[in-house]
Amino acid sequence: SPSQIGAFVLSKMKETAESYLNTPVKNAVITVPAYFNDSQRQATKDAGQIAGLNVLRVINEPTAAALAYGMDRAEDKVIAVYDLGGGTFDISILEIQKGVFEVKSTNGDTFLGGEDFDNVLVNFLVQEFKREQGIDLTKDQMGMQRLKEAAEKAKIELSSSLQTDINLPYITMDSSGPKHMNMKLSRSKFESLVADLIKKTINPCQKALNDAEIKKSDIGEVLLVGGMTRMPRVQSTVLEIFGKQPYKS
Template sequence: MGKVIGGADDWSGGKTTGSTNPERTIAAVKRLIGRAYNSTDVQKDIANLSYKVVSGPGDQAYVRVNDKDYSPSEISAFILQKMKQTAEDYLGEEVTEAVITVPAYFNDSQRQATKDAGKIAGLDVLRIINEPTAAALAYGLDKKKEELIAVFDLGGGTFDISILEIGDGVFEVKSTNGDTHLGGEDFDIRIIDYLAEEFKKENGIDLRKDKMALQRLKEAAEKAKHELSSSTETDINLPFITADASGPKHLNMKLSRSKFEQLADDLVQRCLEPCKKALKDADVTINDIHDVILVGGMTRMPKIQKIVEQFFGKSPHKGVNPDEVVSVGAAIQGGVLKGDVKDVLLLDVTPAVSGN
């Protein structure tokens, strides 16, 4: 979700306001949180963001809207405030505490910045837990016998793989690996670049140089990506995307699933190396893995499911919703901390990652 900042301070669906307010609609801020402005990853991201990113205190990446600078923690706090309000409306009482999940491969700086976001939102953050661990909690709460599972978590901005031993209320993380700069947004960019290049070939105009056109391309790319999870082809139709001396221009193209898979093949392959490392670090083989849990919207992509099945030699577990499983696990952890859920022991690891 995005929030339009500056002017009316009400929440609005960022996806619907993005094309009319591209410079004031903030999305994908998780990729900036706790990161240095001059880091390679942030510099790479800036080219694909409709809003302005600047160097803030301590060279941290900040977001500039209407000449005011916001830290990614402050932007994230807007989202947490909305979540707090939603929970309070549903429960009919005040919510003051939270368990927040982060990618397993977040470093200390990113974890602290996430905790800061909770504080700004008026929440007492009881625990920051790793997303794959939360997913394992949701999957394995009722498991009695010991088993090894792999949690394959490919979300909007990050990728994690964790190997856990679970059974009889004990959840022990054996290893974790990942890429904090690999996720759905990267897949979107492949579609955006393809559409922009094809349009440029035909019309001599680069749509990526126009913030409003770029935002419409982004929305269309994400929609096409979602549709290609269940269809083999999708139509992308953007009327009046731009204009030149001869009049308005329209973008109308077809994109097949096979073309999308070709465009994103290297991103799909990038998921495999962390999987190999996680198995090696846990000192286990593929044959030792009892189940593979898929987490994150990108795992709906058929090609991702296929490579997971090929790599692990078994079909991924289908019993959990990849979009909800982490939230359910965070709620269970909240229950453990408040004494409502008994006999659960969580043995997690914080990966030794450096850099920003």
């Protein structure tokens, strides 16, 4: 059942927490997407109990993000939580009044995340290697695994650097001997490759604003969640959507 599968994940998280804290962990607050219904929330709670946890609360992920940013201590305002993670994109509009959070609207794309950015870069590198060496790396399982790891590393590095090197010696071989990959990749080139993916976050944000019946000028803060929001082009897109700099704390 979904609860049993969830319990495996939570058991591992419990072990990790206990190892890090060097103390038993019994209580937990579990976060779920804001669009989860009551049965999905109950299944999540059941998963925690199967994993041996005393589930104190099940709260919305955007609410948890707002708490992490200290928004419960802020003045009354409307906030947007832009969450671009490894596999999904979620946008939530929350209203905070006297420390109480109300989710006004949610939207997103369950098939958009960091993995898609990695795949675009991998495909580009495969094509470049084929153009230079005449070899199709997709037929080499080990080579593709190394390439995927290198693509993710390059993506992360380009959030803080304007250029990175993708250097993979002995990535594959043919009848003439071993082949190496050595390419320079600029941030601007990567941004052009993934521009369409970033654009796919714009429409859900506009829908969330419409559903909440508020204008972008009503948004007091925009909070960023998820590894992909470290990418400068994502941050500038958020600025374009909401007309204000995302909150950094």
